[in-house]
Amino acid sequence: xxxxxxxxxxxxxxxxxxxxxxxxxxxxxxxxxxxxxxxxxxxxxxxxxxxxxxxxxxxxxxxxxxxxxxxxxxxxxxxxxxxxxxxxxxxxxxxxxxxxxxxxxxxxxxxxxxxxxxxxxxxxxxxxxxx
Numbered sequence: 001x002x003x004x005x006x007x008x009x010x011x012x013x014x015x016x017x018x019x020x021x022x023x024x025x026x027x028x029x030x031x032x033x034x035x036x037x038x039x040x041x042x043x044x045x046x047x048x049x050x051x052x053x054x055x056x057x058x059x060x061x062x063x064x065x066x067x068x069x070x071x072x073x074x075x076x077x078x079x080x081x082x083x084x085x086x087x088x089x090x091x092x093x094x095x096x097x098x099x100x101x102x103x104x105x106x107x108x109x110x111x112x113x114x115x116x117x118x119x120x121x122x123x124x125x126x127x128x129x130x131x
Contacts, residue, residue, distance in 0.1 A: 001013045001014065001015050001016070001021070002014045002016075008025075008026045008027075009024065009025065009026045009027070009029070009032065009118075010022055010023060010024050010025065010026075010032075010118075011023045011025070014068060018067070018068045019055065019065050019066065019067065019068065020052060020065065020066045020067070020068050021063060021064070021065050022036075022063060022064050022065075022066070023061070023062060023063040024062040024063065024118075025062070029062050030062060032118040032119075033057075033059070033062045033063075033064070033118075034059075035117075035118055035119075035120075036064065036117045036118040036120075037054065037057045037064060038122070039093055039117040039120045039122065040052065040053075040054040040064075040066070040117060041054060042091075042092065042093065042122060043091055043093060043117075046091045046092065048088070048091045049111075050069070050084075050087075050088075050106075050111055050112065050113045050114060051069065051088075051113060051114055051115070051117070052066035052067050052068070052069050052113075052115060053066060053067040054066055055067065069104040069106050069113035069114075069115055070104040070105045070106035070107055070108075070111075070113060071104060071105055071107075072101070072103075072104055072105075073100055073103045073104060073105050073112065075100075076100045076103055076112070080112070081098065081100055081103065082098070084103060084112055084114060085098040085114070088114055089123065092122060092123045092125070093117070093120050093121065093122060093123065094120060094121045094123055095114060095117070095120050096119050096120055096121055097116065097119055097120075102114055102115050102116045103115075
């Protein structure tokens with residue numbers, strides 16, 4: 001495993017078979033875990049294909065396992081970044097941290113993807129039936 005992030009709030013590891021394991025700790029870990037699981041399930045139900053797919057959510061140990069969305073993006077122009085985060089809103093989610101560090105590039109299909117949804121907002125009406 002390769003550790004790709006280790007902060008006061010979470011530790012993220014990339015497995016050699018392409019899965020991402022994110023463990024939550026620090027302030028409000030259980031709430032942040034539950035919220036990210038809720039957002040990822042919401043996006044999956046709506047067919048959003050440019051975010052990680054949730055494979056497992058361990059409520060006891062507070063970690064999730066997701067698919068990998070590629071590698072971090074080193075450079076992305078502001079217009080393209082804004083376009084990506086605006087596209088996410090069409091699925092009923094506002095990211096609330098629209099920074100290039102939350103953008104990845106999936107080489108398999110040439111798609112920019114978004115990650116890290118623990119502070120995202122489900123927009124009003126987003127809890128209704130999938131579009």
